[in-house]
Amino acid sequence: MRINEAIDEWLTRYRNAYDLTLDQIATETRSFGTAWSVGYISGIGKANTSAALQNLIVLVRSVNSLTGEHNSLSNVFPGDGDIELNEYLTVTRGELRKMLEGNSIEFAFPSKFSEDGNITKLSENLLDEIPSMMKSLSENLFTLLSDSDRKTVEEHEPTLAERRASKRLSLTPVAVAAACQIKYGAFLDDEAAERAGASSSPQKRGRETRKIIEELDMWIDDLLNRGSEADSYRAMHVSDLGLAAKHGDTNGEQEEYEAEP
Secondary structure (H helix, E strand, O other): OEHHHHHHHHHHHHHHOOOHHHHHHHHHOOOOOOOOHHHHHOOOOOOOOOOOOOOOOOOHHHHHHHHOOOOOOHHHHOOOOOOEEOOOOEEEEHHHHHOOOOOOOOOOOOHHHHHOOOHHHHHHHHHHHHHHHHHHHHHHHHHHHOOHHHHHHHHHHHHHHHHHHHHHHOHHHHHHHHHHHHHHOOHHHHHHHHHOOOOOOOOHHHHHHHHHHHHHHHHHHHHHHOOHHHHHHHHHHHHHHHHOOOHHHHHHHHHHHHOOO
């Protein structure tokens, strides 16, 4: 069983036992600084959402908060059987629990993987392609803007927050501004200020900025990973449909819906 499937199995067991909805869990995770949606959590079992340690910590902490339980990370992997950590590495559930409980990490890693020159070369090529891929995405984001929004972005001087976000997202600062315009209809600082509210403290605006950057990070992953024409269209045009609905523009909302492939 893949590690994502094991986490999803544990989560499903607790959801059934305590009658928890994905929306309740997503809401609870946001109290710990995430911007997780229902779709983000449901993607765990499909491996669409990373099974990274920080995600597992937040998930377990949120379930504990909702149920009053005191789960440790090792409790997520009960019983016997194997867990696939990736394509090449499998450990037993018992070994994984020991690792999460602080014991030394010992397992046999296939020597073929480290010695295979073709795999090493492939990895190097993939790493080399990342900068050009993100550069291409930066350019494509800019072309998705309407004429009026493109002019707005062209006249906009990227802020310190947008320049910092560009390093986190591996985009150009202008592309960060463009992404915010596409997704929110506002620049990063303006969207954070609106969420934080009038007379908010710099700390609160900073927290909202970090949440927005996390949302953008997940949104960009969607752009890079979605394969179907319809899904790609929805990802690219999320702001057109969402903002029309947000502002009560029913005609605009219907037009965007009908324009989907």
